[in-house]
Amino acid sequence: MATEQDSGDTLRDSSRSGPYVSAVRWMESLSETQFAYFLLSPALLILLVIALYPLIQTFGYSLYADQLTGSSRLGQFVGLENYVALFTGARDFALPSAFLPGFSSSFPFVTGIYSSALMVTLLFTAVSVLFETLLGFVQALVLDQDFRGRRWVRVAIIIPWAVPIVIQGMIWYLMFQPNIGFLVGSQGDPAFLNYLGLSYTPLRNTADSLFLIIVGDVWKTTAFMALLILAGLQSIDRSLYDVARVSGASNWQQFKMITFPLILPTVLVAMLFRTIGAMRVYGIIETMAGCTTVPSLSCLVVTTFNNSMYATSATVAFVTAGLIGIVVSVYIFKFADAEGGF
Amino acid sequence: ISSSDGGDGGDGGGGSDDTETGTPISTEEVTEDITIQLAGDSRMSDNIEGIREILYDNGLPENITLEIIAGSQVTNNRQNQYQQWLGSGREEPTLLMMDSGWTIPFIARNQIQNLSQALPEDMISTVKDEYFQASVGTATGDNGDLYGIPLFPDFPTMQYRKDLLRNAGYDDSDFETWATESMSWEEFSKITKEAMEANSDIQYGFTFQASAYEGLSCCDFNEFMTSYGGAYFGNPEENLFGPIGDRPITVDEEPVLESIRMVRTLINGEDDEHSLDGITGNIAPEAVLQWTEEPSRKPFTGGDAIMHRNWPYSITINGAEDVFGEDLGVMPIPYGVTEDEAQYPMTGGPVAALGGWHLAMNPNAPDRKKQAAVQVLRAFMQPEAALANFGLQGWIPPRPELLDSEEAQEVDVIGRYLPQLKVAGENAIPRPVTVVWPQQSSQISTAVNAAYAGEKSPEQAMSDLKSTLEQIEQSQ
């Protein structure tokens, strides 16, 4: 066919010139490693300037003393003293007060308030991530089905994620505000949840608040999980299910042997980032119950920041990041398995 | 500007390179057209036309235009915003509306203009001599200089339902007495209880705010405590605004404990383990422990409560014709002990926590703008302007004498309650704002809330609090 000479499609093609062509040629001539770094450069550049640079600066801050008077933000250089103070409990007075004092000594390297904040945060993280993953999984499976009106169901399920935290806080705050919301009553007139053990002032009660905050967070953030897992499900080659079905797999077996392993990487990414997000929880606490009732790690960072204790704030931020790193390393090992080389 | 280069390892030291905030500003009129930005709130920005009119009527040259940046009303957000703006030496805005509760930290950081040095003497002396003293105190630096012009003060009062109390046998003569002659907490609780019994369909007796938030430490608790003659740092006249680390911490003193017992009695009744004798119990719901202003106001406005402690804004709401109108009664906050019985000056009697806002000036603003800003400040300070703003925005005039004026009485709703406000203003107690107050405040509110809730005994809570406050004091 097509006997006419077409110069567009031959080796000669590569001898064309022009800046675009030569740029393309240059790019294609890079080795795999060079090419990789070349493509990464814009992302790395922005991360370098907008993320790494400030982090280095902030780390610098953490090596100074707080300074509340005078126009300088920081006091004199104190090296790692802030870190020591934080871990020995010597800085507790500057942080929102303790949650469960009994936990003070249960963490080997952190004492006092910091350990209670850590406790709150870990509890929040473990419970909320667990439920978000499970519910998100089920939601994704539901959305993966073909049924009439599913586009609306999908929007409905995803939409909580779109609610600003301030508003979410308001919604829940009002729902659990005695004399406003109907979910909490008073001694004379208990509401349904009070019979289940909810106190009459749940948002001043640390345990109740934590519970409600978790519920609120699950409500909002399950959508994040569902969305990602749904995307993972959608990317599975449907013909694999045909094979599995013909091989005799029940629905459960299809899920266990095909669906699950194939979306595991996606689920891990979703859980990884949810865990990181949960470890940094702040907004929903502040808007629902306040950092004094449920002090999380990020609460400490923000509170000290707002109190102009920039050095302490930086220190807490770095310690928090370190703790997150430790927790998250679990995933990294899993991820390495699932992805075949992380 | 190099206010925060500690990260470079350089001059993080002791604050020797303070920005010059004290240069006198020329009071000459600016001739060219100029726009002044004022960081205010959304209420102001809604009323901007009216405000401009007031200012022009009060001598602001027409070539100066005031513009409002409507900052967030979540007050500690705004504080944070200002910290960043002033801390990094931004030129805008020229004027900033600052909460009397956190102006002092800005003074301590040299981040706002020293008005005593920058403004003409007549303006300064007017403020110092004629304004509510408590307000002025919260705009004054260590050195006695003035850094902010009080724009309006705020004093809480006790609101009540005349109609309900009538059912309990009280009448207008009682109400008239109460308006200026405060009653004791014993009496207050008894009356409330009576009213509750007389109006059995009313759910709550007394609603106030005791959530663990700034409002508790600055205001509600501060009022209760001070009304019993207690204080945070000993003699308020001497120690309210410092010296940090060099003042006694007196939160564990008996008057403070009594105020806590009083509240516990109000909530839990007389058989509470730590009840206060003489107080009639069970008139406040447990819910106050998680209430801030609005949630506590809702039941009152909704007709579910008899007594309600709140700021003047709620008088305007509750006294509106379609709510309670003339049936809304207002009185000063009850007292625990009289002034004479109290240990410290400024304590005892019908104290009212001080709120309100100041106008401060950005020292980094260009001179032209500062000049123009002075004109704006001057216009705001005019008595006529203050009264007009009272009518327009409900800003209580910052000079006590103005509360006696006819114009003030003509203001809708709140004009009916000026005597009560005046009493409150004269007995106002500021919160002890210093640079460490934010830290102390959250510790105080947590501790007090816990004590109110019965999680700790008053003694235990306050002695723990004392040691924490001590550490904070010493950390500076």
Next chain:
Amino acid sequence: MATENEQQSGIGKQGDADIKRGPLERWVGAAIKNPKRAYRAMFYVATVFFLVTTLFPFYWLLVLALTPNNLISDMGLLPKGFNPEVFITMFERVPFHLYMFNSFVLGLSTTIIVLLLASLAGYVFGRLRFPGRSALMLGILAISYFPPAAFFLPLFELFTGGTDIVLGPVTVSSPDLFNTPAPMVLPFSALFMPLSIFILTTFYGQIPDGLEDAARVEGTTRLGALFRVIIPLSAPGVATAGVLTFISVYNEFFFSFLMNNGEASSWAPIVAGILKYQGQFDTPYNLMAAASIVGVLPVAILVIVAQERIVSGLTAGALKE
């Protein structure tokens, strides 16, 4: 092969080893035995459950919006009073549409930047093997360990002209970008990028090599193959990363609160607008609720649009392998 009798095989003899199953399996198994109906029923129950739980708070928000602010106390399940004008009042009190516009622009531009850069990075991490890969990925991940406050001060200095940039002999101070979109979009891009990079890495990594090969033989460059084949085929992942990024930006309130003066004309976002309704003490919950409902609408629309991509499992029919 295998002449021996295979007892379990054959129609209807699947009753294999029911004993060893866990409760969930048994439950699923039972549902399967009673064909489709049990399954459908289960499915509808789940759907209704999720609909109720996710939508109820919105209903509550609507109840709050329709109830005049003064009557908001002792609320039940129905609005006390009916005040639809609130949806007009909210625009009169605050130029809410401008805040929505700002948030939309911020969200959109961040999403575009993030998707673009994260696509390149995702391609690299997902499909290329090179030294330093793991270290870089871990490094990028580590950025998201830090609370936003940890980035704030230096960035504020940088974006408000407070940082000196040394360019050889000359030192210039950084440009003052306060009240512009840049000091929000840039930090958002950096801070939300790790998530997108990881998502896209996973998705791009799963596209069979054969398709990229085919595109390259047809004459695309490696990048061309990325944009013409890999990205379209990863549409669910890309759309999801985009939606997640957009929504995060749309609702962000740390940087967007501090990087401008809060005015609609200064690119302040939707949350700033919502908070504007609030007075010093009084909080018009009804207005805030109305504004939230309105504010969420663009995202709903976006989700409706994006989901067409999210649910487009496209790899069928591509390969014989």
Next chain:
Amino acid sequence: MGDVTLEHVTKRYEDVTAVDDMNLAINDGEFICLVGPSGCGKSTTMEMIAGLTMPTEGEVFIGGREVTNLPPKDRGIAMVFQNIALFPHMDVYDNISFGLRLRKYDKEEIDRRVERASDIVQLEGMLDRMPDEMSGGQRQRVAIARAIVRNPEVFLMDEPLANLDAKLRVHMRTELQRLHKELDTTIIYVTHDQAEAMTMSDRIAVIDSGQLQQIDPPLVCYNEPANLFVAGFIGSPSMNFVDGEVTEAGFHGKNVEVDFDPADVGVSPGDDVTLGVRPEDVYTEDEQAGIAHPTKRIEATTDVLEPMGDEIFVYLLLSEDATTSMDDASEGMSDQLLMSVDPDSSITEDQDVSVVLDRAKLHLFDTETGEAIQHGIATTTTTSTDSSTPAESDD
């Protein structure tokens, strides 16, 4: 048991009818090949038997039971997919043992069977490879192993050997046949390889455009095709067709004439008929000796020669004005004829030759309907001695 029946099964996609009112009865233990042109609906038929596609109309029975709405796992089938579809996240061992693990076989049994199956497909030692580390043929063999490792009632195999080399294919063929015998299962097998279809199947089902054309044992399909389509489709290279007319004397085409009595073969003069003859039934004069009933000589010129090693295909041009168009040779063009000759033959290109056709191997079709009229046209003078009995099989 493993008998499979399709009753009036139709499958329509939006605008395409993939399978059209198919009736198919496959006996238990039978080995059936489905053949037909690309896109004729073979895979769709298989999928409906497997339960992966729901018929738009009609019913499917397996083992006498209606299974139209039964899920695949309850149908007792194993299938090799045309698109292979290995599980990308499992190594070869896991892929092969998938069905066994589902049924919770014990470890040793699984090992034994996997080893056996991987032996058969010659993948020993590759059990721990991942699919993307294998060649196309290796993957296909894994797919086969994945199916044969189980012992279902019915095997469905959709072009299972397409990517294997000839030698391996022969090997697999024998293995599959052995399997078939040993397990006594029904096998439904799609193939494009004529040799496969001929050697392996008990019956061949020829499908065109979603419709079943003929289902018969291989040699019947080959020797007695039911219609023009089957005649042209079975056999490679394809049968030669010559369009013509029935005259009193017999068949009259443009270049070919065959004498017979129209009444004998049930046609009447004036009918449009098509004569079919396979390339191997065209002989040069030299070879004429070998056949009992040659036709009249046909003069021709050789055109292209295609040596295949074991035979040579010779394209003959029958008339002067004929053009070389190998492609259309089989479409009833009367100008061409394809002939297969011995590789030792001295025939060359552009050579004039006379050829004869074996009358016993001639086929006569109704040009219009395509239906077969007669297979083998004995001379009027001779009694029928051909090995195959003429029969009207217009299934």
Next chain:
Amino acid sequence: MGDVTLEHVTKRYEDVTAVDDMNLAINDGEFICLVGPSGCGKSTTMEMIAGLTMPTEGEVFIGGREVTNLPPKDRGIAMVFQNIALFPHMDVYDNISFGLRLRKYDKEEIDRRVERASDIVQLEGMLDRMPDEMSGGQRQRVAIARAIVRNPEVFLMDEPLANLDAKLRVHMRTELQRLHKELDTTIIYVTHDQAEAMTMSDRIAVIDSGQLQQIDPPLVCYNEPANLFVAGFIGSPSMNFVDGEVTEAGFHGKNVEVDFDPADVGVSPGDDVTLGVRPEDVYTEDEQAGIAHPTKRIEATTDVLEPMGDEIFVYLLLSEDATTSMDDASEGMSDQLLMSVDPDSSITEDQDVSVVLDRAKLHLFDTETGEAIQHGIATTTTTSTDSSTPAESDD
């Protein structure tokens, strides 16, 4: 231009050597078939030529230029992938026109070419289908169209016709050949179909275990295989091999003896040699007339018969104790022999027959090295008259 040269090209995956020191010189305009068993490295070789896989060692040249590190798009190639690899998100039109659109052809030109190509692959009217709405064969045709729509220097086609039916395959074969002629491009073609390889290619390259075994014109490969591997691989069914020893008298196998003078064929008595003979060169006594130089008679019993339509394969057992194992027939087992006979033959199963081999078509290999020693063993008394000249082509 389009000549392709591989120099010492090796491709190793971790523990697998897919291609092993391959040297291959393909001339401009040549049509080369790569054949070899599954997994021997054909696809890998193609991928290295295309630039999709980087050789571990060695260099690739196209048009005289070293292209080892050039990206695929600059190599002037088009490729049909073994795994088809259609873009699933594009309809047929977009798939086919992909390369043209990349090169910014104008709309009409694209339309024209796509139409042309879809005509060739007989996909008219399906241009707006999505890949998942097509049958396997249709997809494969799209893949072919996608490649032929462009005019590259070199076509790489990896089993492009594997999923097509015989008739379509014949059609595509002619079209590809026409294309090859018209465009004068180089075509490198992988196929498992012997007929394809024989009819289409200028030369066949036989690969085993990543190593090139022989590259020669089809008939040379068929008639003069360079070694045992090629002999066994080319031709279907496969050549019969009989292991034996050289004696003074000639070849001595278990059941087969062939007389010749060892000196004539360059072997010495005592050497282990393997005798090869293709099934079509085994004759029954009746047919013996047709050949010039038969061997001695061999007594045998027929075992299985495989009728193929145009011929019948007969499996012969040479000794009493032989077992039926069709599978191993070609592996140098001296007990079996495969023979192809005419379909008219009256041969039946389990019948005693005597067969002879055509001496001119015998092949002698060194059993140890597998190298061919001699093709065609003329009798000592007769001068060589076979059509093919014996040659030592041990490339």
